[in-house]
Amino acid sequence: MSVFSETVDWLTDSTHWSGDDGIPHRLIEHVGYTAETVAIASVIAIPLGLWIGHTGRFRTLAVALTGAMRALPTLGLLTGIVLFTGIGLTPALIALVVLAIPPLLAGAYSGLESVDRQTIDAARAIGMTEWQILTKVEIPLALSLIVGGVRSATLQVVATATVAAFVSLGGLGRYIIDGQAVRDYPQMAAGSVVVVALALVLDGIFAGLQRLALRSRPSLVPTSA
């Protein structure tokens, strides 16, 4: 029997669709890790990115730092953290948050930078405070790129959250790591297929959100474009 048909058999076997080790439960866990990670990372990275984008301060530092963070190997980082914290959710979340911050930060500050300077000057000229400029002009105009940052962070995290299984958590990575341990390639392939499918679905949702953000852009003042 081929790995392909064995993978299909594995995926269609009803025993793999129920219980703690079943696909629905693992899928919920996986989405849970992803959501927690993106939420924590957003709270850190988006306000910071907006501040950098609005003030233009520390931009060079932010670019260099996010570039360096992107280069960190998640599994290596995770293993390093585990030696200090022990196994569990904390090390996995830390490693994944580190992975999610760069795209979120980049989305926020580059989003704000993309806003036409003349628009901002006009807003300032009509007497808007800095806060009003940020919330009423910059963020609405940059929203599509900010959502783009969330989209790219979510995709990276959903793909990488499989490493959570490496530190004893659940999620779809369990199939890949448990399968590897006993050379059960159909199980590994099935786990990968579900991760890929989840990533595609999430990407589709975010693509829709981004389009929505673009369409609802306010035309406060006519842009030069």
Place this chain on the structure above:
Amino acid sequence: MSIHKMTAAVAVTAALGLSLAACGSSDPTSGKKSESDTITVGSAKFPENEIIAEIYAQALEAKGVKVKKKLNIGAREAYIPALKNGEIDLLPEYSGNLLTFLDPKATATSEADIEEALDDALPDNLEVLEAAKAEDKDSLNVTPEFADKNGVKTIGDLAKVDGLKLGANPEFKTRAYGIPGLEKVYGIKDVKFTPISDSGGPATLKALLDGKVDVADIYSTTPSILANKLVTLEDPKNLIAAQQVIPLINDKKASDKVEKILDDVSAQLTTADLLDLNTKNQGADKTAPDVLAKEWLTSKGLI
């Protein structure tokens, strides 16, 4: 994409992604056969096996046998063929794993059963000599505090602990010596299993010391067992297959003289010795295998 390629791609992705690279090293043994009066000693690609191979080699050399070394060959998939076709002649093996490699359906777990089954399973031109008492195998360990508090000395004693938490490599969940065996052989049910993918390494140890798991599967010759005074649970019903260190040799090279020398080595080699050798090799000292082998042989009066 062909199915083989897909299998390979999945395997490679996993291996890279998880940095659990399979042993796929190039084969240093490809080449001409060992000369008739020389014994070519090989070893698997991990430090403990290399140390034992050095012990064999130096013990033979000291008694005037001509020896050549081809150490660090790889996994069984690489060195068993090399033994079969005479590129290497002698290699330290582990009885249980050698048996399941040769006969994947083998069920023997006791020392005697494994040795008997090995005789049938080995290819015609290979034989195993006397096994040493030394074993490197999965072992279930608890902290001394847990052992005291719960009066646990053997694996069977774990049956009286409610809500037992066990940490081990993921395969422990399905293997015969793992969760299914705990219930079947010792009647231990409802184990809360925590898969930790580091083969009893630092993360497993930390989980045990932090109390995240009560029992941890750690290889019996891992230095951390000694360093942390862990209690290795006895296994009177042979749940975990014996893994005695055993010389695997080409029968054309197994002269009486050679057999006697290797038997003398096996008679003295214990699990405690392996633990000690591994500790010196992997600890702060990082003593080289050939130096460790010489020290051990000298201390036992074998050279």
